[in-house]
Amino acid sequence: YPLLSLFIDPESRQLVTGCADGQLWVFSLAERHHYRRVACVDLRKRRTSFSARRVRAGLCRQPDESHLPSTHGLEQERADAAFPVLTLGPCDLSLIPDSECEFLSAENTNCLWIGSSAGLFVFNLASFELEAVLHYKDFGGLSIHVAGSCIVMSKTVNRKALCLLTSMFGKKIAVLEINPALLLASQRSPGARQCLSVLASSCVLPTSPLYFGIDEKKSTKPASQKRSAARSSVQDRPLVFHSAVRSSGYMSAPHATMFSPKTNIKNDGKRSSKCKNSFKRAEYALEDPLPTKLGRQVAAAPRPAAVCCVQYSGDGRRLACGLANHLSLVFDASLTGTPAVFSGHDGAVNSVCWSHDQRWLLSAAQDRTLRVWSVRRTELALFLGKDMFSKPIQSAQFYYMDGFILLSSGSECQLLKYHIDTCKDEIKRYKQKSWSKPVCRLSMTGGVDVTSLSAVNDFYSHIVLTAGRNRTLEVFDLNVGCSAAVIAEAHSRPVHQICQNKGSSFVTQQSQAYNLFLTSAVGDGLRLWDLRTLRCERQFEGHPSRCYPCGAAFSPCGRFVACGAEDRHAYVYEMGSSTFSHRLAGHTDTVTGVAFNPAAAQLATATLDGKLQLFLAE
Template sequence: MRLKMEGPHQGLCARDSCGSKVVVEKYLLESGESASHVQLACRGRHCAFPRDGNQLCVWDVEGPTHELLTLHGHRQSITALAFGNTVDPLLLCSTSLDCVVVWNLDTCRKKMLQGRTPQGTVLGTCLGTVLCVRFGLEDHMVAMGAGNTILVQDAKDQCVIGELQGHAGPVTALEFCPWQADVIISVSEDRSFKVWDLSRGSLLYSSCVLTACPLLSLFLDADSEQLVTGSADGQLWVFSLAERHHYRHVARVNLRKKREVFYARRLWPGLHCLSEDLPSTKHLGGEEVEVTLPILSLAHCDLSAILSSDCSCASLSAERTRCLWIGSSAGLFLLNLANLELEALLQYKDFRSLSIQVAGSCSVTSGASGLKALCLLTSLFGNQIAVLEIDLAALARAQWSLAEGWGLSVLASSCVLPTSPLHLGTIQGKSASQKQTAVKSVIKDRPLVFHSKIRSSGYTSAPCVSMFSPKINSRRDGRKTSKFSNSYKCKGCPWENSVPTKPGQQVAVAYKPAAVCCIQYSGDGRRLACGLANHLSMVFDASLTGKPVVFSGHNGAVSTVCWSHNRRWLLSVAQDGALRVWSLCRKELLLLLGRGVFPRPVHSAQFYYMDTFLLLSSGPDVHLLKYHLDPCRDDLNRYSPKSWFQPVHRLSVASGAHVTSLSAVNDFYSHIVLTAARDRSLEVFDLNVGRSAAVIAEAHSRPVHQICQNKGSLFTAQQSQAYDLFLTTAIGDGLRLWDLRTLRCVRRFEGHPNRCYPCGIAFSPCGRFMACGAEDRHAYVYDMGSSTFSHRLPGHTDTVTGVAFSPSAAQLATATLDGKLQLFCAE
């Protein structure tokens, strides 16, 4: 046996750019027998592991190294270990082929000091190979997986409480449900998980076969009531165990792909040193062999302690506090349970001071203070056992430094710079209007009779049509009423009480089925615009009653419709590459930007900066246009419109890929423009400085087809930080919620089928909910605090292609591929 204690000069990561002690090897032991496939145990500051096969060792991290508590009670090799859930007394259960023993560690230490031999309580003998063991919530029961059977025994009376049978393979992991004391969940080599009712001794639920490899680990998250299980091929499966969700599948995570994305984003400066050590395949005999990452253990990690202790991590979001330690043979992974993204990665081979490079079994636990974590490892190919101490604050400083502090926000924090395109465009617009006013002032009133000595009277002014005009609305104090003023009174949005789930009015947009590609409510919530695949744009009343207003002129399916802030104009973009602006009151075209205006077709467009500009994408470029819409027509040249546009600024995506979607706030002044490109990246442009501000690589596994910002509503109020949230969606890759301040995905939403058709997404005016379409003829509503959907809205006859929340009422509109609009109201 060889014992090792790290000194202050050891335990440093040689490739850590910050020079901090991220990982320290606190303890190293050479055993006489390998313990590569033993379920190890860590809790608080205690670690339990077998030595020489049948000797049970317990080490206190805060105690001296030589004070190793050795317990003798097994004749055969120990196969599984587990600590109890209570601290006083601290219990430990050990299993082997010959017996199962429960140890009271406080009593064992007292007997050791008195020179007596510690003894435990034998629960059973000759139970077979036990691969996993767990204590109940109050340590009154012990559950163990003996082959295909789960045995539950009383920890004090040694009597059998239950015997659960149903797995087709050996049980590899089991847990007591934290929110239901009588429920046990188990996973097995038969590649499924089962939920048991211990009080009745019955099976509540049995999953299907999840993967091709055995399931090895299990974790239950009490906050979200979710189950996470890991397999031998590096796959993580997440299920919701909430009562109303009926064991719903939430997500599947490929650990190897997550590791590749983590390296591609290069979250910390020293990561480029490690990228050369990241092959997705190994060359063995001239052939490529795929590297797998078996998930050996799962454990909770709370990062809230480092948020309050380390000022450099003060900008971290609260969503990061709920993380999961993943122990694998190659290293440790810190997975965020909200967005299912890796927060940190520690590969054993990247730290020269570590003795174990490939682990056979692993157990991780958070320290008592929450600032450090302990990892107990056994070597896969040798007999070494090591205890690692991980400094979470140093890890945060090393790997999260570049992901924070960008200082971006949708809300403008400064005035427009004199060199900004927004300022130049405004000045140019003002100068043009001033020139027009000056030209009009030069033209003097002239008589219509061409005699110099005879002047006509009365023709230079407008004729008097009305001889008498009654004075009405005398209480307006001389203020004029606008023709387009909003007289619509909102009763308030009851978002705090319910969400719109009750089916309401349904209409077909055309006589022949025509897909509805996009829908959008006006700012006052009184009208609903939609773009159709039959080249038409239509405007309905918000209640879907009456005759709609139809705009025709496109030569392709209308993919984008956008309302102006003053609700007088409607913008539409079609697959013919043209942009058209329509007058809602005159029901006619005001401005046309055809294919000849830009070198590439217009893909998406919108009004921007409180209707001051037009923002559009063409190929890899984003164009900012100053425009003027004049609905007046000359009687002689009635087909020559007076509307005009003028290019102000052009921005190009850094990668050169074509822009697939863009988004910017138009309801208030904002300098931020968000774009998505075909190379699966997101880019943030700051138009106050007229250049790119940040690029997010590998935002999705496929190109993003829609960006949706939380723009709020005129009828609701939100916190200022909520406007920095935005959603992205890609076909086959679900939805992701991003925070502009940190440029990170803070939550991931999955559960709605979307594999072929680009379905739309929308924020609720209150910012608490999100809706999306799906291909199973349902619309889905997600709560922003949960990764799985809260409501599934039926009643559709085809794929739901678009969704839109009303800004003024608790109402949701949906559109389908067969050309129908459906309303959903609050209960």
């Protein structure tokens, strides 16, 4: 199909071309990107997806909102129409006052006017999504329904856009005056007005499921009271329980001296190098280069077995991974030495999670069981069997600063209160003293199965993010104990991973950055969302992922995103660009998982054939 229009955006340094078949081709003009193609967008599919979000559930709706009346016939008629791209023009939404365009983030206002034969579109150059659709047929007084040519001018005195149209089948000319702020506001859902934040901004309500843990802590007695009570119970009893008392040997001859320690060594109060804490970490340096150099590659198991998930501990010392051969392994952060093995599952381990204090490791598998392990003793501390879950556990993690266990099974998200007994009784070690009990069960709207779940455990947060089989995202507020918002049509396929920007204890980020999260779907790339606006802020394109779910991760500083791909490479994106900045080679199979070290410039990747790679900064 012939090219009909061309546009160069100086801010994002992108070249956009429009074709007669409604295809948009976006290229990067940055030299470091080698002028590669960033994305190919089908305008017809984007318009259909935009209408589906508004008609079925809205771009972001409240769960109790009623559905809009069905306009399937009209939408199908418009979907079948062709959208040749007649003109492309700038649409800078940053010129609109914040009071009129508060639902858009300041970083996501670079848009594009697209003039077609059937209507006008506002296209976002970061998320590659339509912000607004304006059909010529919607204007009752407009005699032109099919345009032969058009041109748009947006930088006017009154911040309005002017569109000049010519008819395709007649000698008619029309001029449209459009207010972009009113156009965008009229085509968004009222649900986006609510304010959601990952950081807890209020105290826990007495009716909240999270209040269960706080109330229990207040009701428990302090340890000092328990000890004093124990002493008083045995206060007036004899110290020995027989008549003969063994002599202390005070009057006997002294023993021969076999060893005399050296006590006159001066070390100026300094500890030897052997006794120094080798795990001491400095603050994460933001100026450090990206870890792009392959430093080490090891096999996770003697026989090839897919690595399903990887996660660093909070202090960056160890790396845990779950394998398809039913094992969970814990490596040293440098991938040296023999890993600790945690065995007991009867299915592929699809989720591993470290506790906040790094004492416990949680693992969930396809055998419908969940286990919590003692990392130091490498033994089972808590077991949740098949009788508690009707379907396999898709996601599981510690939550609320290790106060709860959060998991998804089927269409439910379960919040469990748990207790791990640390007292070691060798006589009755068979007796399970650790326990767990459900506190809250939440189901997704529509009763669909949960495909992914994510929440923050490094600080107190009331927000839980979930993804459903019907391609929706749902936000739960556990302080209220109900659903807070639903995002319909988040991807063209079900989301298999939600990754939040959780930061690190070794680096400081802005508080607003914790509201960003990633979603990944097979064949539909990576999308960056903002919880404050509940909108897709950017789409990352360039890594092939058409058949197998590949993982993604934020860097500790929050400036980069890494993800796996099917072409035996790992890709690194900058937050301000939709195309990748680095392509990491050295893998032997599909890269299934990635993880940034929270304390150092290190990136660990996992492959489908059971290999682990460690990338270091050059």
